[in-house]
Amino acid sequence: MVKKLTKQYETPSEGWSEERIQEEDQLSEEYGLKNKREIYKAQSELRALRREARKLASEDDEERRKEVIGKANRLGLIREDAGLEEILTLNVTDILDRRLQTAVNRRGYSDTANEARQLVNHGHVYVDGQKVTVPGYMLTQEEEKKVEVQLPEPSEEPEETGEAEEVEETENTEEESEEQEGEE
Template sequence: MALPGENTKFYETPNHPYQGERISEESDLVSRYGLKNKEELWRAQSELRNFRREARRLLGQTETVSGEEFVSRLQRIGVLSNQESLDDVLSLDVTDVLERRLQTVVYREGLANTVGQARQFISHGHITVDGSRVTEPSYTVEVSEEDAIAFDERSDLTDELHPARAGAQE
């Protein structure tokens, strides 16, 4: 039980801690997406679990207005495409959530050579989203913000010839 004023966990740990197949899958995702630890993966899994839970709840209701709002929110953050509906939320994978992290988007746009370097650039304050410096690698990037990701103009990394960007400009 948490004390008043203390935060509680935003994720659930696995029920069975020692399953070789699950551990190897988690390790693969942690290395592929450059996560700091498995806790970040478990947070993404919990977020996906909450999306699915909400979709099941909305599918059971007859009112469609709140379902449309939920789908439009998922489309805005890029987890769902514009053609997908509430039924498609149930078929989402944890990689769909991990692909929307700022760390992954910075790497995919070619601002960093590796996902680890993308994480370092973000946490050191070299990356801006819509002109605002963001230092959280787990920041969820909305579709409208994707084109507005750049290096901070006060950063040394704005120079194309910076050694840390050796392979990024190719």
């Protein structure tokens, strides 16, 4: 039996909203996102966390409440002593700030968010000694301290290519001058 794949995100319900589209474009540019799907994933993750917090606010399950607050704290979204109300005040930028790509950019390893994305995709970023090639990887607070970037060494191309062209040009001119002398 083949497992049916499901989307990890929900798309907006309305087809066209200029305000929403402008906001998404601004987020995409600020965080160097590949496409709007990444924004939708962050929104869906936030929506699920908020949904769980609202559900727990009406119930008396203290153990589950501590688990949800602990998860949000490990991700660095809220303080350790915060309550469920703090989870309800989160927005999508709080989720996007926890991405590996954003952490690499904010630490100064890259000049732009798109360059940070490229560093992650090309395998130059290590989290706790493990290579991570997913720009959308959600960092925990502990992992954020262990992010390392091993920048590639610039390749040194020999200067001979320019000299070789000059040598060929001088040889051609010598051959041409010999041919001209031979014709005379």
